[in-house]
Amino acid sequence: MLTVLAPAKINLTLEVLEKRLDGFHEIRSIIQTVKLYDRFGLKPGKKIAIKCDDNGWFAGQSLVSRAAALLKETSGYAEGATIELSRKIPLLSGLGGDSSDAAAVLLGLNKLWGLALSPGELANLAYQLGSDVSFFLFGGTALLQGRGEMVSPLPSLPHMWVVLLIPPIPCSSGKTGRLYAILNKKHNTGGQKTEEMVAMLTKGEDIASVNLFNVFEKVAFKSFEGLDGYRKKFLKAGAASVHLAGSGPALFTMVKEKDEAEKIYRGLKEQGLEAYLTETLGSIESV
Numbered sequence: 640m641l642t643v644l645a646p647a648k649i650n651l652t653l654e655v656l657e658k659r660l661d662g663f664h665e666i667r668s669i670i671q672t673v674k675l676y677d678r679f680g681l682k683p684g685k686k687i688a689i690k691c692d693d694n695g696w697f698a699g700q701s702l703v704s705r706a707a708a709l710l711k712e713t714s715g716y717a718e719g720a721t722i723e724l725s726r727k728i729p730l731l732s733g734l735g736g737d738s739s740d741a742a743a744v745l746l747g748l749n750k751l752w753g754l755a756l757s758p759g760e761l762a763n764l765a766y767q768l769g770s771d772v773s774f775f776l777f778g779g780t781a782l783l784q785g786r787g788e789m790v791s792p793l794p795s796l797p798h799m800w801v802v803l804l805i806p807p808i809p810c811s812s813g814k815t816g817r818l819y820a821i822l823n824k825k826h827n828t829g830g831q832k833t834e835e836m837v838a839m840l841t842k843g844e845d846i847a848s849v850n851l852f853n854v855f856e857k858v859a860f861k862s863f864e865g866l867d868g869y870r871k872k873f874l875k876a877g878a879a880s881v882h883l884a885g886s887g888p889a890l891f892t893m894v895k896e897k898d899e900a901e902k903i904y905r906g907l908k909e910q911g912l913e914a915y916l917t918e919t920l921g922s923i924e925s926v
Contacts, residue, residue: 640723641751645677645743646778646920647734649801649884649891651846652833653853655822663770663786664819667830669793669837670735670771672778672920673801677740678725681747686719687711693726700812702741702768709764710745716752729913731810733885734803735775741768742775762790779921782837794840795921799893800900802878803915804907806869808888815886821858828854848880848893859887866890869912876906893919 651669659665687707689698698704707722722744728736745764749756756764758776765772770787782791832852839846860867866888873881877899878892894900900916907914 641681641747643679643681643743643747645679645728645736645739645775646672647675647728647736647739647803647917648672648774649734649803649882650853651780651796651851652836653855653885654828654830654833655819655826655854656830657827659786661786664822665785666783666787667833668783668787669780669833669840670774670783671780671796672775673803674917674920675728675734675803675915677728677736677743679740679743679747680723680725681751682721683751684719684721687722688719689722689724691724691726693724693730695730696724696726702737702772703744706741706744706764706768706772707748709767710748710752710754713764714752714754714756716754720748720751729805729889731812731814732805732889733815733883733887734889735771735885738769738772739775741765741772745772746776780840780919782833793837794843796840796919797843797845799846799895799919800897801917801919802892802894802900802903802907803884803917804869804873804881804890805913805915806863806866806888806890807913808863808865808869810863810888818855818858818862818886821862822854826854826857845895846893848882851880851882851893853883853885855886856883859883863888872910872912873903873907876910877903 653668656665762773780793780796884891904916
């Protein structure tokens with residue numbers, strides 16, 4: 640059986656420059672993968688069959704089935720595969736789980752089926768599935784431009800420990816679109832925060848909390864009922880700063896020292912909250 644890991648991500652920056660003529664938003668973003676994984680086991684089969692250990696996850700509502708079907712149709716591969724998914728990334732949390740899963744399926748089936756598609760060919764398929772799926776073909780630290788489909792690898796972020804908090808706030812699909820809909824022109828920026836971080840990463844400099852920026856923080860704490868209360872619980876646990884991981888509601892803090900991260904993590908668990916202690920990831924890993 641072939642095993643493929645699908646990592647979660649956090650946004651270090653996310654800026655909206657303008658609304659495009661095609662209805663999407665022109666963005667600049669720096670995304671970072673972290674060591675919180677969904678795990679896929681792939682083996683040959685006569686048809687595509689998808690199994691998951693999470694009863695709340697449905698293949699028909701996921702990019703996983705679409706990714707497998709798209710690759711099979713595009714390549715003309717005659718048979719299929721059994722895809723077994725063990726989920727760890729919380730659903731609809733803003734940590735990129737569905738997009739990462741889709742990229743993992745493309746990478747895994749390309750190898751399992753012996754298709755030998757190039758990174759460019761896989762990126763074209765990823766773009767058809769979603770704006771940020773292309774990023775997860777590479778992982779690590781990257782600059783996203785356009786609507787998120789233009790991916791440029793960056794020098795790795797100096798190693799950081801990451802504590803994640805998943806607030807028990809009900810979410811539904813389409814939450815990202817709803818947040819974009821709330822934004823207006825006053826929230827637009829010129830991409831300066833992202834440009835500054837690119838320069839810092841290129842020089843190998845450390846990234847501080849003051850350098851992090853997510854435009855959705857301007858609206859998410861009002862859009863997700865109770866989210867600000869969980870931010871305060873995070874601060875109570877010892878975090879010096881708390882940030883939105885993506886399009887919500889997951890929150891995170893980054894620190895250099897493991898001891899500090901463990902203290903914050905324990906502080907969240909002692910409050911009965913769903914938390915994860917993880918770290919930054921340099922590139923996509925398979926085992």
